[in-house]
Amino acid sequence: MIRCIDTERMVIGCLLLRTPKTLADCKERGIGAEHFTIPMHHRAYVAICELAELGTEDVDPITLADYMRRNNTILPGADLHYLHCCDSIPAPAALPIYIDRLVNYYRARVAHELFETAREESLNPYAIEQTLEEAEGKIFELRSEIDKEKISTSPKHIMLKVIKEIQDVVEGAEPLTGLETPWPDLSHHLVSLMPGSLLYLGGRPGMGKTELALGLAGHVAIDQDLPVAFFSLEMSSEQLVTRLLAMRSGVGSSALRRGKLQGKEKELTIAASKIANCKMEIFDGAACSPLTIRATCNRMAADHKQKLALVVVDYIQLMEGSNPKQERRQQLDQISRSLKLVAKDLGCPILCLSQLSRKLESRQDR
Numbered sequence: 001m002i003r004c005i006d007t008e009r010m011v012i013g014c015l016l017l018r019t020p021k022t023l024a025d026c027k028e029r030g031i032g033a034e035h036f037t038i039p040m041h042h043r044a045y046v047a048i049c050e051l052a053e054l055g056t057e058d059v060d061p062i063t064l065a066d067y068m069r070r071n072n073t074i075l076p077g078a079d080l081h082y083l084h085c086c087d088s089i090p091a092p093a094a095l096p097i098y099i100d101r102l103v104n105y106y107r108a109r110v111a112h113e114l115f116e117t118a119r120e121e122s123l124n125p126y127a128i129e130q131t132l133e134e135a136e137g138k139i140f141e142l143r144s145e146i147d148k149e150k151i152s153t154s155p156k157h158i159m160l161k162v163i164k165e166i167q168d169v170v171e172g173a174e175p176l177t178g179l180e181t182p183w184p185d186l187s188h189h190l191v192s193l194m195p196g197s198l199l200y201l202g203g204r205p206g207m208g209k210t211e212l213a214l215g216l217a218g219h220v221a222i223d224q225d226l227p228v229a230f231f232s233l234e235m236s237s238e239q240l241v242t243r244l245l246a247m248r249s250g251v252g253s254s255a256l257r258r259g260k261l262q263g264k265e266k267e268l269t270i271a272a273s274k275i276a277n278c279k280m281e282i283f284d285g286a287a288c289s290p291l292t293i294r295a296t297c298n299r300m301a302a303d304h305k306q307k308l309a310l311v312v313v314d315y316i317q318l319m320e321g322s323n324p325k326q327e328r329r330q331q332l333d334q335i336s337r338s339l340k341l342v343a344k345d346l347g348c349p350i351l352c353l354s355q356l357s358r359k360l361e362s363r364q365d366r
Contacts, residue, residue, distance in 0.1 A: 002108045003037040007101045012041055014095045015048050019059045022095060023052055029099050035106045043073045107142060114138050137291045140338075179310060179349055182219035193310075193351075196344045198336075200316075202354040209353045210235065211243065213312045216351065218244050221280035226309035228280040229297050233318035237282040245271055279304060288313075289320045290338035297346050308348045313339070315353035 011031075014022045036042040047068050051059050068074035114135060121131040178193035193199065203209045214230070221228040232240055246253040248271035251264050281300055285292075293311065301307050313319070316339075321331030336352075343350040 001037060002105060002112055004101060004105055005038060007098050007105065008036050008038055008041045010098045011095070011102055012036075012044050012048075014092055014098065015045070016059060016061055016064065018092050019048065019052065020057055022092070023048065025095060025099060029103055031099065031102065035102050037109075043068065047071070047073060110138075110142060114142075133289075133291060136295055137289075140291055140294065140341075179220065180224065181216055182223070193349045195347045195349065197349045198340045198343045199349060199351050200354050201351060202356050204356045209355075210240075210314055211247075213314060213351055213353055214240060214244055215247060217280060217310060217312050218248060218275075218278075220310045221278040222248070222274050224309070226279060227300060227304045227306060228310045228312070229293075229300055229308055230280060230282045230312045230314070231288055231293060231296075232282060232284045232314050233288055234314060235284070237284045240282055240284075241275065244275055248275065288318070290335060290342050293339070294342045294345065297342075301346070308346055310348060311343075311346065311350045313350065313352045315355050317355050 011022075011026070015026070031045075033042050033046050036045055044064060047064055048059050051063070051067055056063065065074060118131055118135040121134075122128060124131070178195075178197070181193070201209055201213060210232075217228045217230050220226050230240065235243075242256065243253055245251075245268070246256050249256075249264060249268040251262060251268060255262060283296060293313065297308055297311060316332065316335060319335050321328075321334055326334070339350055339352060
């Protein structure tokens with residue numbers, strides 16, 4: 001097993017010497033009982049947390065042993081073991097080092113178990129897709145946990161970057177308005193299509209959400225020649241391409257389906273050529289989750305050798321949650337949080353469409 005018994009003992013020893021400060025540091029780093037592999041350490045940490053919740057500020061070996069004895073959780077020889085923990089601590093100031101080691105050993109065990117499980121399940125050729133998706137999900141969770149602990153940047157360094165960007169705009173550079181849209185008035189007022197942002201476009205059915213998102217995606221992919229990923233959970237890729245072709249050629253969708261080109265064969269040919277050669281990819285699979293989006297976008301960015309400029313999801317209510325047992329509202333909350341992390345990881349804006357209820361139409365105060 002991947003572990004360091006001495007590190008676990010050092011952390012328990014620090015808890016017995018300086019309980020409030022040490023416990024606060026452990027909680028801040030997300031230390032739980034699962035971080036300890038020795039049963040005695042595991043039970044001791046749980047007991048220390050319970051004593052702290054009961055109002056006991058300083059937990060010494062005698063208090064801990066007595067509490068665990070009354071709860072039938074103590075192991076033979078525990079009293080001497082806890083005293084040994086206190087005697088072996090070189091200095092409480094070394095606690096951050098021990099906590100780092102404890103966290104790293106725990107993550108190494110999680111990663112090892114993940115890869116071992118994936119290796120065993122990969123022997124089943126009929127479940128390879130599910131195996132990969134589950135492995136990607138656990139890796140994404142572990143990666144997100146690590147990213148949360150990245151060292152923060154000083155406001156001083158951030159301010160220098162912000163001032164430089166503003167100075168560049170003053171000297172004639174492009175304004176800091178994020179991704180350009182095909183509608184100048186909207187681009188002038190909308191400054192939130194910045195890299196790493198998550199935006200929602202909500203509306204009732206039939207209000208033109210997909211049309212608007214498709215127009216933006218086409219503008220970025222065709223006119224700006226930038227990679228765009230469009231995840232459609234409602235319409236097929238053929239329907240979306242037909243709509244985009246009608247939009248770019250000036251021929252109505254219904255006229256296009258009936259073959260009435262209205263003398264715009266040339267415009268239709270030019271539009272078809274541009275769409276065929278643009279950097280947009282449409283994914284219309286029935287199952288879609290934030291993990292799928294992240295993996296697909298990373299693959300697409302590697303293919304184009306540049307990060308994506310825009311990701312569109314149509315629409316969030318049709319996405320799959322990671323836990324089918326949760327209520328749908330909880331699943332959507334989790335999906336939303338995951339999409340925000342995906343946007344930050346990809347470094348591009350994600351435009352997520354949302355279907356609003358038709359019940360609004362029956363309200364008297366709308």
